Amino acid sequence: MTPSIAQPHVIAHFRSLVWQSLDNDMLPTALFAAERLNAYDPKGGDSVHLLGLCLYRDGQYLAAESLTKSWVRHLGCAYIYAQCCLKLGDGRESQGINALETCRRLWSGTSTWNQHSDIDRRSIPDAATVQFLLGRLWNNAGDVKKSVDSYVAALKLNPFAWEAFTGLCDTGILDKSCPFEGLCANDRLGVNLRPNAVFKQSQEMLESLKIPSYPSHLSNIPATIAEESSGLNGLRNSSENLPSDPFSSNGGSGRDRSDLSYNNHPSFFNRLNEGVGSSLEAETPTAQPTGSSSHDLFGGANGVNIADKPPQVRKTRATTAEITTRKLTSRSTREIGNDGKRSAASSQESGPQAPARRSTRLTSKFTSKLGVGTERETRLGTKEREREAKKAKTVGSRSRSLHLTGTSAAAKERQKERERENIEDINMSDAASKPIFAPGHQIDMKKQEAQLFILDLFKKAGAGYFSLSRFRCKEALHALNSLSLSQKDTPWAQSQLGRAYYEMANYIEAEKCFLRVRHLSPVRTRDMEVFSTILWHQRKEVDLSYLAHELVELDRLSPEAWCALGNCFSLQRDHDQALKCFKRATQLNPKLAYAFTLQGHEHVSNEEYEKALASYRSAITADSRHYNAWYGLGKVFEKMGKFDTAEKHFRTASKINPTNAVLVCCVGMVMEKNKDFRGALHQYNIACEMSPTSALSRFKKARTLMLLKSYQPALKELRILKDLAPDEANVHYLLGRLHKLLHDKKSAIKHFTIALNLDPKAGHLIKEAIENLDEDEEDEYSGDAEENRFLDH
DSSP states (O other), rough: OOOOOOOOHHHHHHHHHHHHHHHHOOOHHHHHHHHHHHHHHOOOHHHHHHHHHHHHHHOHHHHHHHHGGGGGSSSSHHHHHHHHHHHTTTTTHHHHHHHHHHTHHHHHOOOOOOSSSOOOOOOOOHHHHHHHHHHHHHHHOOOOHHHHHHHHHHHHHHHTTTTHHHHHHHHHHHOOOOOTTOOOOTTTTTTTOHHHHHHHOOHHHHHBBBOEOGGGGGGGHHHHHHHHHHHHHHHHHHSSSSSEEEEEETTTSSSTTTHHHHSSSSSHHHTTTOOOOOOSSSOOOOOOOOOOHHHHHHHHGGOOOOOOOOOOOOOOOGOOOOOOHHHOOOOOHHHHHHHHHHHHHHHHOOTTSSOOHHHHHHHHHHHHHHHHHHHHHHHHHHHHHHHHHHHHHHHEEEEEEEEHHHHHHHHHHHHHHHHHHHHHHHHHHHHTTSSSETTTBBHHHHHHHHHHHHHHHHHHHHHHHHHHHHHHHHHHHHHHHOOHHHHHSHHHHHHHHHHHHHHHTTTHHHHHHHHHHHHHOOEEEEEHHHHHHHHTTOOOOOHHHHHHHHHHHOTOOHHHHHHHHHHHHHHTTTTHHHHHHHHHHHOOOOOOOOHHHHHHHHHHHTTTTTHHEEEEEHHHHHHHTHHHHHHHHHHHHTTTOOHHHHHHHHHHHHHHSSTTTTHHHHHHHHHHHHOOOOHHHHHHHHEEEETTOOHHHHHHHHHHHHHEEEEEHHHHHHHHHHHOOOOOOOHHHHHHHHHTTTTOOOHHHHHHHHHHHHHHGGGGHHHHHHHHHOOOOOSOOOHHHHHHHHOOO
């Protein structure tokens, strides 16, 4: 019959079943059990939280949102509700933020990052986790400043929160100095984001490394107290707002007989000592708790009266562990003494040759950890039995009687010595049960070694990710190459290396990295859209077709696979099919900005400029830091003759990626078309300093110098350019025009001929220039429209 009131032990069993199913990815079982639990305990916030969690993991976001919406004052439910708002989007982010802010008092100041293990967890999020979720919600809502503040708060609480670090990098915060230890945000979003300042030991980490030390004679008490307390806490927290997992060794309604919290009961010692015991009587005086009689504490009539009793112990949080320890000590030693009296006669009859039972050995081993009195008695009793055994073998029946007499005398002497030491033991008990935290150098060295190793690993990977997010590709390569060989040879690290080489336009090295990624993880689809673009730039049609085929076979619902297929059609100049593929990719993942950008490129190829503008703007909506989309907008406006608007968008792209020489050149090109040659020359100089081997930068610079009648500097640049790109027809054509202006007809004819051989399609333009060598013209260079199209090409 179902009880009218929900029983805690039934709830605990339900929760244990749900967590076991969730841990083993048995979602249908978890959902079924969670629904039964919610029906059994409809007023329990923890039951609603578990059901909402199951629905969220099953992808039923609307159902989970509807369930937890009215329970936002429960931290677990509010967290699930906020996660659903993030997944569903469409303006729900503000509702999720309000839900988390409503229960701020429940999570503010909490920290459980170091309280998780294979057998224990905290199912309720702590402050760092909630701050990270708030950062994502604020970022999706468009408030970058509050998003940065939340990410920073999460990292301060938990430096191991990698997602918070990557989210902070992806917001595009400015790299400015800040007065707070290298990590804070100000009004201009300037954050001194240095991985060395983020991934370091916090004060909380240092505190967690300290080892509580006890006096030597009670060195084993902390483990006992910890196990007992954990068992009690597991039973106490089996109802509402459990911060830990009920499906753990410390939770649930049932208790394992090997658990110390179960074995502390006096009947446990009675069962162990039944029929056996030591010939000595053990008593350890302890403080008497309120409401306990001397009979209960000291074993009734067999108790030893102590003249100077210790003061009453006040039951406060600080002394709970002390009282527990004293109870445990008194009960165990009392029963050992009682059983020892009962078994004295049988021990004498059986003789010293009788082996000790297993329960006696267990009891002796357990009680040896409880105090100096019982430890000394056990040690002396063992030596006495060994001495008795030796005498029994050599003397016989006569020595047995002498042995019993000697044993009685020794017992009396030890009893007197123990009584003299009782007062000292009582005075030591208060100090013994309070842990004394060791100085800074007395720490758990293995735990410290683990922390430092993981922090150093995160620091190196974080430095690489941060530098790459700022497009400092050389710094990113240096940081990623500093990883150990085993860490470097992983899909994530190789993918980051490939991206860095790709941003540097080093497509050969980038291809090697992504091929290694394919070898390490053949089923990986993440970042494969970048790999397909690398193959597109190298015009490797066969390799690109094979990659697209493999990715589609692996996962037809992967947006990266459709991007690779679209690049394959684009390389074959089938722009309509490419557009269909890119549109499919954006349908599968509306947040994949690169798919919108590729779609815009195809519209430009079809000269559909309005559609291209719409695609680029969609990419910027998905990711405002996607500089490729800003570049695409600039190119479209340049083609439409709106040079001022184009310059604005090129500058925005260059601000996002300040290390890209091509973007700087694009700014110079539109300035050149606006007849601002001095400004254009300045941009080209910057581009040449950024990338000395950039052929485009030097070509544009040489041409601008010719327009400014600086012929000798232009000749110098063109000679360098000829070595960088010896097979470019437009370089030799411009050299011919320059030599003509310098009245060096022989060199002019030479370079015009080379240009004609390299590009026969421009033969009419080159032949016309050769025919006009003998004609006198002004010492000034000004290219016509046809020549400009040829040189730009």
